[in-house]
Amino acid sequence: MADSKNLPGPLQNIFQLIDQNKTKYISTLGEAVAIRSVSAWPDARDEVVRMVTWTGSKLRELGCKVELQEIGNQTFEDGTVLALPPVIFATLGSDCAKKTLLIYGHLDVQPAKKEDGWDTDPFVLTEVRGQLFGRGSTDDKAPVLGWLHAIECYQALKQDLPVNLKFVLEAMEESGSEGLDDLLRAHEDKFLKGVDLVCISDNYWLGKNKPCLTYGLRGLCYFFLEVEGGIKDLHSGVFGGSVHEPMADLIWLLDQLTGQDGKILVPGIMNDVPEKTPDEQKLYDAIEFSLEDFRSDIGVSQIRFPQSKSKTLMHRWRYPALSIHGIQGAFSDPGAKTVIPRKVIGKFSIRLVPNQTPDQVEKVVQAYIKEKWESRQSPNTMKLKLESGGKPWSANPNHPNYRAASKATEYVYNEVPFMTREGGSIPVTLTLQETTKKNVLLLPMGASDDGAHSQNEKIDIRNYIEGTKVMAAYLYEVGQITESLEEAKE
Amino acid sequence: MADSKNLPGPLQNIFQLIDQNKTKYISTLGEAVAIRSVSAWPDARDEVVRMVTWTGSKLRELGCKVELQEIGNQTFEDGTVLALPPVIFATLGSDCAKKTLLIYGHLDVQPAKKEDGWDTDPFVLTEVRGQLFGRGSTDDKAPVLGWLHAIECYQALKQDLPVNLKFVLEAMEESGSEGLDDLLRAHEDKFLKGVDLVCISDNYWLGKNKPCLTYGLRGLCYFFLEVEGGIKDLHSGVFGGSVHEPMADLIWLLDQLTGQDGKILVPGIMNDVPEKTPDEQKLYDAIEFSLEDFRSDIGVSQIRFPQSKSKTLMHRWRYPALSIHGIQGAFSDPGAKTVIPRKVIGKFSIRLVPNQTPDQVEKVVQAYIKEKWESRQSPNTMKLKLESGGKPWSANPNHPNYRAASKATEYVYNEVPFMTREGGSIPVTLTLQETTKKNVLLLPMGASDDGAHSQNEKIDIRNYIEGTKVMAAYLYEVGQITESLEEAKE
Numbered sequence A, B: 001m002a003d004s005k006n007l008p009g010p011l012q013n014i015f016q017l018i019d020q021n022k023t024k025y026i027s028t029l030g031e032a033v034a035i036r037s038v039s040a041w042p043d044a045r046d047e048v049v050r051m052v053t054w055t056g057s058k059l060r061e062l063g064c065k066v067e068l069q070e071i072g073n074q075t076f077e078d079g080t081v082l083a084l085p086p087v088i089f090a091t092l093g094s095d096c097a098k099k100t101l102l103i104y105g106h107l108d109v110q111p112a113k114k115e116d117g118w119d120t121d122p123f124v125l126t127e128v129r130g131q132l133f134g135r136g137s138t139d140d141k142a143p144v145l146g147w148l149h150a151i152e153c154y155q156a157l158k159q160d161l162p163v164n165l166k167f168v169l170e171a172m173e174e175s176g177s178e179g180l181d182d183l184l185r186a187h188e189d190k191f192l193k194g195v196d197l198v199c200i201s202d203n204y205w206l207g208k209n210k211p212c213l214t215y216g217l218r219g220l221c222y223f224f225l226e227v228e229g230g231i232k233d234l235h236s237g238v239f240g241g242s243v244h245e246p247m248a249d250l251i252w253l254l255d256q257l258t259g260q261d262g263k264i265l266v267p268g269i270m271n272d273v274p275e276k277t278p279d280e281q282k283l284y285d286a287i288e289f290s291l292e293d294f295r296s297d298i299g300v301s302q303i304r305f306p307q308s309k310s311k312t313l314m315h316r317w318r319y320p321a322l323s324i325h326g327i328q329g330a331f332s333d334p335g336a337k338t339v340i341p342r343k344v345i346g347k348f349s350i351r352l353v354p355n356q357t358p359d360q361v362e363k364v365v366q367a368y369i370k371e372k373w374e375s376r377q378s379p380n381t382m383k384l385k386l387e388s389g390g391k392p393w394s395a396n397p398n399h400p401n402y403r404a405a406s407k408a409t410e411y412v413y414n415e416v417p418f419m420t421r422e423g424g425s426i427p428v429t430l431t432l433q434e435t436t437k438k439n440v441l442l443l444p445m446g447a448s449d450d451g452a453h454s455q456n457e458k459i460d461i462r463n464y465i466e467g468t469k470v471m472a473a474y475l476y477e478v479g480q481i482t483e484s485l486e487e488a489k490e
């Protein structure tokens, strides 16, 4: 795919070598996928640790200084206590003349069982028509290996690595990155010191064919809304009609949250959300995005904004959104049960966007629910609790870090990548921005249909191989940056 | 307790014998409770059948002609197929000069495990301060044994049994009485022919100390309200804000069903509910019922009608009530999951009262939900399905059957029993009324706090022993009835 005309000389050889190594890279990815590093499975903890040591060895072979950081224990709901898998801190090079790039990736994977509906064994990487199926193929084993292969090519071709590298590779990402935040904050002035820019390759293109760079993520406020009546569940035959049912109160409260059109009804919720700027509108207008593909992929008869590409994207990326996820404590099985549940907990969340903060959002939601609840005049008791809160993140998409990645992408795909945001959260992004105080870039390798957390997760061979080239080229372009990269705050 | 002054001679001896046999009766109940006849447990099917044959033997010892009616197979959700336990048809006596009484009871029990929170082994009958704890003690093993003991006393004292008896004893009651309805309807002109009156002892007093006779039960319409969006669950981070979420639609629809005060908002729902009559009001006024005990037993801070005993009882017995039970397909576990469920099914039910019918109620609910849904203008799809419907039942509380039971109760407890209804359904009641076309009486043995389907189910020794006397006296009083008992319809 690369157009060799404009390609800097060193990258020409590297891209050639990457193409030659294709079979080897696929086989290495197969080795990685065969390690069942499911962080959510207590029984698989050995495999998670094996994935860490396997990767550690590969980094040492490349000449990295590798430290395995122990981060304490994990207590499961059933009381089981297991040591958390260690986090890899690795360093390669310390040339004062070069920039220092911090790379983050994760080595653990989501759970997967053949019987969940996989067409192939999830832990046997299987090639079908140019796609590599297997758990962790795209999330996040291929991207991690991409970096290793890129370095290996520089070394094989005896080309000086254009940057100093630091790696943070964890193995608990799919289980809430337990222990990582504390570790990183404790290393703000140690391992993380001297970092000039950060790159995370753990997300996806907006579509299936156009490369992207990602400069924003939404935050999250997850609420538990509890309504409690008596001391026991009641039989609706015996008691129905004679008590105030907590479910009716909860349903009513949940219905106050959004309007018919999906608009959040909480007063003040938009206070900290800036108006969109004309520049921003242009950024969105530039993105190729098929509303019809989007609609038919998720299989709904009509999306919320069927006429507007930019509205649809903005409501996924730069406006808050409220979802009701479910109710705990009520009857949720198939079949019919005539219970009046005594205590029910509604689960809903609001996706946060710049400049919202979990504190501010919690405040307006608490005030609104309190006011509504008082008007309900129910004898039941109500409690609203912010279960977890995470700030939104966005970076400057015109930063040299992004320009380097954009050039690298152009070398490989012959087109300017779309500047995208994502609706979900990757909490480490914010932590790395806060601890390094440097620009963070999200550089996706896989495509939108990779099914990271689904059955039949895959990565296209194209994305794996061309993505490795993008990484190699990005290292080159970071080496070309001449500006100072100091920035206290985006 | 019996006041021997007014007690007919034959009953004096019988009551004495019942008192003498107390220890033996408790030990027989212990044998029955030790048989783990849980109809919901496929693994316990042998025990259910053993309970049937054990009871069949006891009936044969009393001289009954016993037939075990096979009623086919049961298919469980996991595909397991098991033979249904047979239904006992038993006959004792065929004297044309006597009335023929049909007695219904059930031999199976609810599931029970010590670890559910039982203080004692649920299958070891355990006496604690005058109460007998064990699964099935009150529901429905003691009442079934009560009838057997009453007959045995007549025979031991060589007194002619005052009635011809027929028994229908099933062992699938706690699992929806599968197969029973068909069997009974097929026997309308066979085994059920010639029955003059029916008595069911499978319910409870309104309180803990006052005997009751029960003349009404509510019916039930159980609805599944389904809202479906796309073809897969979505991640709220990625999609929240860009789609019409089925949960928001469902929550809104469910909230249209009842008002703040619990009133059902479906137009036409009260069409077939008669105004209460002055006579009826007197019946309610006569009932002793403590609102404060009721409130504190269920542990709510305030009941729906805190000022009115008769309103509270009427809304449990003679007015319809709507309860929302839960939602299938949404997130219902503890913890936080950021899912937008693709298809959610709200479960709600309406308790029916005379003269409502499931057909009529379904009609008005369908019309209302349809109208509301159209006004919502959602692109999602909505389906409302009546999952199951059962008619309400009520009998004439002045019928000779009730007068006989009332006299019998007075002999034993020295007070006129309250005439009560119940909020729940016992579907066989209606089937027996329809197939025999005779008056059906519900004669409770246990008290309101027996905890039929809960942990620590019990029956008070008083209720077991005195209740057996009531049964013996009721047989006597039925024998005294001189009126014709023809009644095509109550």
Ligand SMILES: [Zn+2]
Pocket: A106, A139, A140, A173, A202
């Ligand atoms: Zn990932």
Ligand SMILES: [Zn+2]
Pocket: A110, A139, A174, A452, A453
């Ligand atoms: Zn993931």
Ligand SMILES: [Zn+2]
Pocket: B106, B139, B140, B173, B202
């Ligand atoms: Zn029962």
Ligand SMILES: [Zn+2]
Pocket: B110, B139, B174, B452, B453
């Ligand atoms: Zn029962």
